Each structure stands twice: as C-alpha cells, then as structure tokens.
Amino acid sequence: MAATQEEIxxxxxxxxxxxxxxxxxxxxxxxxxxxxxxxxSLSMVxxxxxxxxxxxxxxxxxxxxxxxxxxxxxxxxxEHQA
Amino acid sequence: MSKIKPSxxxxxxxIMGVGGYRPTRVVPNEVILEKIDSSDEWIRSxxxxxxxxxxxxxxxxxxxxxxxxxxxxxxxxxxAEQIGAVVVSTVSHFKQTPAIATEIADKLGxxxxxxxxISAGCxxxxxxxxxxxxxxxxxxxxxxxxIGVERLSDLTDLEDRATAFLFGDGAGAVVVGPSQEPHIxxxxxxxxxxxxxxxxxxxxxxxxxxxxxxxLPLDSKGDIKFPAITQEGQAVFRWAVFExxxxxxxxxxxxxxxxxxxxxxxxxQANMRIIDSMVKTLKLPEHVTVARDIETxxxxxxxxxxxxxxxxLATGKAKSGDTALVIGFGAGxxxxxxxxxxx
Numbered sequence: 001m002a003a004t005q006e007e008i009x010x011x012x013x014x015x016x017x018x019x020x021x022x023x024x025x026x027x028x029x030x031x032x033x034x035x036x037x038x039x040x041s042l043s044m045v046x047x048x049x050x051x052x053x054x055x056x057x058x059x060x061x062x063x064x065x066x067x068x069x070x071x072x073x074x075x076x077x078x079e080h081q082a
Numbered sequence: 083m084s085k086i087k088p089s090x091x092x093x094x095x096x097i098m099g100v101g102g103y104r105p106t107r108v109v110p111n112e113v114i115l116e117k118i119d120s121s122d123e124w125i126r127s128x129x130x131x132x133x134x135x136x137x138x139x140x141x142x143x144x145x146x147x148x149x150x151x152x153x154x155x156x157x158x159x160x161x162a163e164q165i166g167a168v169v170v171s172t173v174s175h176f177k178q179t180p181a182i183a184t185e186i187a188d189k190l191g192x193x194x195x196x197x198x199x200i201s202a203g204c205x206x207x208x209x210x211x212x213x214x215x216x217x218x219x220x221x222x223x224x225x226x227x228x229i230g231v232e233r234l235s236d237l238t239d240l241e242d243r244a245t246a247f248l249f250g251d252g253a254g255a256v257v258v259g260p261s262q263e264p265h266i267x268x269x270x271x272x273x274x275x276x277x278x279x280x281x282x283x284x285x286x287x288x289x290x291x292x293x294x295x296x297x298l299p300l301d302s303k304g305d306i307k308f309p310a311i312t313q314e315g316q317a318v319f320r321w322a323v324f325e326x327x328x329x330x331x332x333x334x335x336x337x338x339x340x341x342x343x344x345x346x347x348x349x350x351q352a353n354m355r356i357i358d359s360m361v362k363t364l365k366l367p368e369h370v371t372v373a374r375d376i377e378t379x380x381x382x383x384x385x386x387x388x389x390x391x392x393x394x395l396a397t398g399k400a401k402s403g404d405t406a407l408v409i410g411f412g413a414g415x416x417x418x419x420x421x422x423x424x425x
Contacts, residue, residue: 040127040128041128041315041316042128042315042316042319042355044316045316045319045320045323046323046359048320049320049323049324061314061316061317061320064316065316
C-alpha cells in the first residue's frame, strides 16, 4: 500500500538520521538537505537509494538534483511510488 | 587433419610478488587550492584525500613502471628473463604507438617477453590480472608481469573544483606465476557502455587537428585546455557503491569465500566515501582490513589496487597468505572483481 505523506517524512527522517546523524525531529518538510541537515551531494545519493528501497520508487540521477528539501523528496515519492 | 599439440600450462595461478612506485613530489591540498575556490576541509570530507603524488618530467610512465616492476620481480623471487609476458594498463601514456609495454619489457631485461598495453580505466589491474591468470594456466607464459601505471596529473583540470584534487600518479605491479593450488578466484567482470558518458576524457585527441578550435575548452586565461578526465559525481558514486557492492559479493560467492573468511578488502581507491559506503553496503565484518591508501595517494586509476596492496603488506596491516577481495571499477563503465591470496 502506498505510503502517506506523514509516513514518508517519518521514513526520510529515519534515513537521514542513520546516514547523517541528524535527530529525527529535525527532519521537517521545509528543511534543505544540504543547508539544514548536513547531507552533502554524496550522502544525498545514499539517502535516495535508501528511500528507493523503502518506498519502492525509482529516483533517477537527473531528478536527484531537484530534490532540495525534505518536502521536494516527499512530493516526488508520493507521486512516483508504485 | 593434422593433430595440433596443445600448450601446457600450470594447474592454477597466483600472485607471487608485488611492487609499487610513488613519485617523489608529495602534493598537499593547499597546492590544489591555489587554482580552485574550495577548502582543505571540503576536499577531505568529499574524498578523504589529504595528499597525492605528482610525477616529475623524469618520472615517466615507463620509468615508474620499471621501478615498481623491479620490486615486484624481486618480491616474487624470480629473474626478469623468466617473464613471458608484460601487460600494462594505463590511460595516461600519450604515445600510443608502440605500446609502452615493449620498452618496459626491454629495459627490465626480459628475454623478448610478449608485451602489450590495455585500456580498461580504473578496472585495468583486474583486467590485466585476469589475462595473466589465463596465460599462466593456458601455458603461453610461465610468469606474467601486470603493471597498472598512471600520470593522471597530466589529465587533471586544475580549475575544475569537482576533480582537481582527485587524481594522483604512480605505478603498481605484480608477478603472476604457476601454482599447484588456486590462489586467484574467478573474475566477475563486465562493461556498461550505456554509461560511457559518466567518466570520460573531455575532448578526443583528434579534435586538436581539425583546425576549428572553437569547440575546444579554454582555461581562465583563454588558452586551450589539454584534455582532462571528468565525471558525473553523483551518478558515479551511486554506481560505484551500490552496483559494485553487488559485483564484489558475486566475486566472493564465485570464489566460495564468505565475508568471515575474508582478511583484506582492496577496492579501487576512487574516493574514501565510496570505500566507506561499499564496506557498509557489503556488511564486511570488523576483522576485515580495508585499504584506505587514497588518503595519501589520491586516485591513481589502474595503479591504485597494486599500490594499496603493496602498502598494506609493507606496513604489516596485511600479511602474505591473507585472502583479499579486490575490485576495480571506472571509465567505460567497466569493472572487475576477484578474490586472491596475497603474495
């Protein structure tokens, strides 16, 4: 069953916590991965791959650069999840 | 029909000796920062690189190869005359004809050993090792010298902040010879030419003679730039970490080696972040020694695995007889992974 927006944000928070060590409560829709959450371009790839597995979605490299905020990623996953 | 007598090879092959050569000049990140807007902290956090070696005019591809090979031959306990073939993997020897392997074979004092170059980017060592194993087992050479050598400083765009810090120079060599027991596992290798754009030379050589220089890249002074190696960082990172971890696992499975049996992991020294993520993705046990030569050597493409192997053995972090997983991956895209017993 497709994940809800709330479930996606919670899932992304767990992923970002594991990869970048950021507290889960800091991962909010308006937060920028790079500027607020200490996720650099290479860590972002790890976040994306973990999100792909967790939410059964494909996020091609060309689309990754458009995912600036947690909200961007959440919307992308909502629209593309299987 | 006449019966052709087949060649007689050895039952198996093994790596008998390893040698490396690092150029004398050590280049810290401060030197790189003279041409790009970045910081030591940024370079270290994105790549794990603190210093790299850059070759002088005298430290040519041939000269570095001969130094590394001399050590590998001595380590193997054989003489140069016993070598039947010399395989050189490089992308940074700029005189394509003749192959540089022939000059190296001659200067080492081989007895007219077969000699040729291969082009397989950062997977070149694994490709050469696979050819060498085949030659020893098939019988066309008793001992094969495999050399990975690069002067990537010649192919570095010092004004590109994404790659200026990445590359280094050096040579690594191994001698592959006969064995009664298998000490080189099956190679898992391949190519993905549909991703050829992700790591590439910026401009082909023949663009320089066409006459129309308008397509050639210029540096900040307006001079034509020499070709350089460029890459799509995120795409390469994803492929290297997640796809290559699968290939590494396949190589372990093919050799019948479980992670618990493994002593050493020597991935191509592309980037510390790739190495760390691969280790995590592969779930390698704590006891496995991981090569992290990139910190002081940079990315030396085909030379990186034998250079890292030599340093692990020289510093006592690995020992002769250890079981090591080696995996090379890079421009092509190409890859090669296998399990070996360290010499």
